[in-house]
Amino acid sequence: ILFEGSLYNSSDTKNNTVELPPTLEIKNISLNGGTNDIIFTPPYGETNQYGTLDFFSSGLEKTITITISSFGTLNY
Numbered sequence: 001i002l003f004e005g006s007l008y009n010s011s012d013t014k015n016n017t018v019e020l021p022p023t024l025e026i027k028n029i030s031l032n033g034g035t036n037d038i039i040f041t042p043p044y045g046e047t048n049q050y051g052t053l054d055f056f057s058s059g060l061e062k063t064i065t066i067t068i069s070s071f072g073t074l075n076y
Helices: none
Strands: 024-031 051-057 062-068
Touching: 024 062
Parallel strands: none
Antiparallel strands: 024 051, 051 062
């Protein structure tokens, strides 16, 4: 779910939920703080929830590991 502001409000009509196709799965989430949520803080996009997660495609039988830095950069 993509949202605006510093706090998530589940009833905000500006929230944008992105549904993954059934052949794509997020696995092996290992983020600082043990959470499954990543919050990028304005204005520069840093995060305290840095770490790694895998995107697995059952259709392609392929896994891509995403690394998120504390600066908010993504590498894969």
